[in-house]
Amino acid sequence: MINPKIKKILLLIATVMLALSGLLGMVNPSANAKAQPTHDNYLKNVKKKGTLVMGTAPDYPPYEFIGKNNGSSQVYGADILLGQKIAHDMGVKLKVKSMSFDSLMVALRTGKIDMIIAGLNKTPQRAKSVDFTNSYYTSGTDLVINKKDKNKIKSYHDLSGQSVGGQVGSVQYDLAKSQIKNVNLKGMESVDDLVLALKTGKVSAVPMDASVAKAYVEHNSGIMQIPAGFSASSGASSDNNAAFSKGAKSLVASANKTIQQVQAKHEYTDQFVPQAIKHMTNNKNQSVANSMWSYKDYFLKGTEYTIMISLISVCFGIVLGIIFALMRLSHNWLLHAIAVVYIEFIRGTPLMVQIMFVYFGLGAVVNVPALTSGIVAISINSGAYVAEIIRSGITSINVGQSEASLSLGLSQSQTMRYIVLPQAIKNIWPALGNEFISLIKNSSLASIIGVGELMYQMRAVQADTYQGIAPIAVIMIIYFIITFAISRTMKFYEGKMNHGTNN
The missing domain is CATH 1.20.5 (Single alpha-helices involved in coiled-coils or other helix-helix interfaces)
Incomplete structure (x- = not known):
């Protein structure tokens, strides 16, 4: 039984x-496409709201990249100019949302964006999930290798049994996986990370779009590009296409009209690409220190967002932690069960997955901005851990104190408020400090949905300067300063508590 x-x-x-x-x-x-057929009101809805939301991954120069604009960052690129023209022809304004490349399809299918333009190639698998426009630009695939390996690596055939890097979700990743024999394929989200892995010897080559490869080679010493030599047998195309939600025929038709005009006038190659290159920063002759200092506003903005996210999340996390700790200690089976499910489920799933679920999943039902989604997810995650910390603090208090306070006429709520919780907080203060420090570091995961905290700004600096290690070193120092300051502050108040007890 x-x-x-x-x-x-x-x-x-x-x-x-x-x-x-x-x-x-x-x-x-x-999932509901067969049960609930919808009419194509996509173009009508876009015109009604007055904006066309374009999703992109800005680490793909000259197509899309982050550059300076009066001290702040802005997404530039040939694809951005194409997106602006498509939106203009629809009679609306373009709004650009930056996120990791492998999140773009999810964002499109959950309605967070209306269109993807990100150097995206059409494949049979992708065509099952989204609708593609006609090609607006055709490029080949090259290999980026270290110059010291130019006599060893002539094409993809020479990479058999070696480590090769590829951007997750890209056609180049699939080509390497399917055509290089015995390849040790290392997938990464960012092209900047792939180039850094190549320069530090973690991978032997990185297949990427020929134009993108040219941009990185021109801004990084010690690397070069060679023809990859892949065959097109996989069904993947070297054509770049815009993508819309499945069934958005009206948007596709409107975009195709613009693309047809752009191709007829050769605007993409003759105007958009050269105009985008003008915004690309050349830091070859600038020292690393001067280069990083010129991006101080990026790091300051990222620090501001990181601290704001952490402070708000820790406040909500403590409130949730107290509530669910008391619920778990409750003798009411329903409250206890709800607390157990919440705490165990949140602690049993990664924070990154929770952030993506709040933004893409719940955001499909209620439109929640990226910053709010990050704060909500981090607060919920923190609440589960704080709940267990507080529960351990409460159970550490001798039960005799509660019995004594009840015998003196205090109610259970008064006993908890005035007798148990104050002592419990003193006992768990170091653990709460550790949770706050962990929360500050975990806030970096919000960058996956485009929140402009420190990790996101670091990516922006990497993309604009083509320097992989220096921006990482800068944010490491910033994180250390923040966490060390918090650690000393928590220790100061811990000493005050102990001093008050001794008196």
Whole structure:
């Protein structure tokens, strides 16, 4: 026989899982496509809101990259200019959202963006999920290798059994995986990280778009590009296409009209690319220190966002932690079960997944901005850990004190408020400090959805300066300064608490 309380908890867990699966069914448009056919009002809706939201991964110069604009960062590139023209022809303004390349498809399918232009190649698999426009530009695939290996590596055939880097979700990644024999393929989200891995000897070559390879080779000493020699048997195309939601025929038709005009006038190659190159920074003759100092505004802005996210999240996390700690200690089986499910589920799933679920999943039902989504997800995550910290602090207080306060006429809530919690907080103060420090470091994961905190700004500096290690060193120092200051502050107040107790 199953214990009745355990049975109730299992039923509650099953109910929660059913609710989540129902929500995911709402989020995934393809899941309900057959049951709920929709009319194509995409273009009408875009015109109604007055903006066309374009998603891109700005680490792909000269197509899309982050550059300076009066001390702040801005996304530039030939693809951005194309997006502006497509939006102009629709009679709306273009809004650009930056995120990691492998998040773009999810963002499009969950309605966070209306269009993808990111040097995207059409493949049979992708065509099942989204609708592509006609090609607006055709480029080849090259290999970027170290100059010292120019006599060893002549094409992809020479990479058999070696480590090769590729951008996750890209056609180049798939080509390397399918055509290089016994390859040790290392997938990364950022092209900047791939180039850094190449220069530090972590990989022997990186396949990438020929124009992008040229941009990185021109701004990095010690590397070169060679023809990759891949065959097109995989069905992948070297054509660059814009992508829209599946069934958005009206948007595709409108974009195709613009693309047809652009191709007829050779605007992409003759105007957009040269105009984009003008915004690309050349730091070859500038020292690393001067180069990093010129981007101080980027790092200051990232620090501001990091501290803001952390402070707000820790406040909400403490409130949630107290509530769920008391619920878990409650003798009410329902409150106890809800607290257990929340704490164990949140602690059992990665924070990055939680951030993506809040932004892409719940955001498909309620439009939540990236910054708000990051704060909500980090607060919920912190709340689960704080709940366990507070619970351990409460249980560390001798039960005799609670019994004594009750015998003196205090209620249970007064006992908890005036007797137990103050002592528990003193006991758990070091653990709360560690949680706050961990939360500051974990805030870097919000960069995956385009929140402009320190990690995001570091990527922006990498993309604009083509320097891989220096920006990383800068944010390491900034993170250390922030966490060390917090650590000393927490230690100071811990000493004050101990001093007050001794007196």
